[in-house]
Amino acid sequence: MNSLKENILIVDDNYEMLTLFQRTIKALNYQTYKASSVNEAIEVLKNNSINLLITDLNMPEINGIELIKYTEEHFPEISKLVVTGMPSIDNAVDAIKSGALEYLIKPFTSEELSKAIKNSLIKKQIHLSISLKKQTIALQ
Template identity: 35%
Template sequence: MPKGKVLVVDDEEVVRLSCQRLLEPEGYEVFQAGSPSEAIQVVEENRIDVVVSDLKMPEMDGVELLKHIKEVSPLTEIIIMTGYATVASAVEAMKYGAFDYIEKPFRAEELKLIVQKALEHKKLREENLRLREAISGGY
């Protein structure tokens, strides 16, 4: 059984494949999407735990994608990656619910650690939600 489901969204296939090659040996089931619309479809059809998305894409940017994903899957954690890092773009991504922000090129260990932390955070949020429901159901 996989540790979790990770979706990698980038218009560059080489980036998607690199992320997949890094994450699959760690025990993750990795999905790929070459566009934001494809990513939304994958999220709607699968219980994705973590999305790793590029910020700059032709169809829509990573922050817009983040907003769409949070609407359909609020507990999914989203990591934004970009080669054009600015403080403003990082702040905007975090404001709309990104778990973290990573600059390209990134180190393999850096990506693995951020994905692991995002998955742990998602599991804690799910457990918290279950406990709240159990408590409110008991009273």
């Protein structure tokens, strides 16, 4: 499947959901890291090379939108995917404006998760490629 395993950080305050995510994502041949809070996720981001952040929105203390914003500001090269069991138009708009590339509503199938992961990684590669081309043109 993947010749190089992308590193995916999964953030959810529900232990059972984290375990399910991890099992599903490992079966798709990705390397996984997990965190049960935003503060724990930030430590993982600081100490590991992460390609994709998957975060729940509704968590105690600091929510997933704040994690998306933090990641976009400090690690803009990381793709971001939001999953939520409490979807709303406002949350979806906030997530996308904050830097999320995909928004997935729980419950979802492993196929839907796989597609969202692939789309997030591809969209980020395209975005980075366009940014690099713009920088090259600006330097000429």
